[in-house]
Amino acid sequence: MQEKPLIVGLGGTGSPNSSSERLLRHALGQCAAKGADTLMFAGLDLDLPMYSPGEEARDEKTLALIAGLRRAQGVIIASPGYHGTVSGLIKNALDYVQDMAKDDAVYFEGRAVGLIATAAGWQATGTTLATLRSITHALRGWPTPMALAVNSMVPVFGEDGSIVDTSIANQLDILASQVVTFANMRALHDLSLLQGVGEREAGGAGGQ
Structure with missing residues (x-):
């Protein structure tokens, strides 16, 4: 059993340091500040065969991606909006979660999933975020109450790359908090189940 919950982030574009990648990196940094371990797959990490x-x-x-997701107790997904929906890069990576279909924790079962959508305009951010929610539900994940729709036409980052929009920074902090809190609850639940199994096995051995 991991001492800290592991939060896995996947997102970005084929180009490094995209807006969605920077937002994802910031969210994972907030998760780490709240006591979680983090693992990030972005850009070329997601340039996978179809x-x-x-x-x-x-x-x-x-x-590597599937191994990381199997260990995860929480997930954060950040996608740019391409033509009104998630990018092909992100959708293709999520399609590989099908490899987890026969796991004990099927797909994203029992995991909180934080969602971030970025696009050049509010309409595309909304439809992209709605698609991410639909995909998460199909993968049996639990979308966090807080999700971000970020209009990249509005200044978000300063020259040093930091987030200058305090509203977005606050929302990312809430999203990270919700993912980590749920992941900690799941970790405690898993631990209690393991302890219960151990106690039953010990009791059975003593009665023989």
């Missing part, structure tokens, strides 16, 4: 059902061979980057 998902194909039934294929057993996976490249190293895909195996």
Whole structure:
């Protein structure tokens, strides 16, 4: 059992240091400040072969992503809005979660999922965020009450890369807090189940 919950973030674009990647990095930093371990997959980490059902061979980057998600007790997804929905890069990475279909914790079962959508305009941010919620529900995840729709046409970052919009910074902090709080609750639940199994096994051995 991990001493700290692990929060895995995936997002960004094929270009490094995109707005969605920087927002994701900030959110994971807030998770770390709240006591969680974090792991990030962004940009080239998500440049994966096109998902194909039934294929057993996976490249190293895909195996690393799925291994990280299997260990995760919380997830944060950040996608740019491309033509009114999530980018192909993010959707393809999420399609690989199908490899977790036969896990004990199927897909994102029992995990809080924080969602961030960025786009050049409010309409696209809204539809992209709605798509992320639909995908999360399909993967049996628990979308956090706080989610971010960020209009990249409005100044968000300063010259040093820091977030200058205090409203966005506050929302990211709330999102991170909700993901970590839920992840800690899940960790305690898993630990109590393990302790219960251990006590039953010990009791059974003593009665023999």
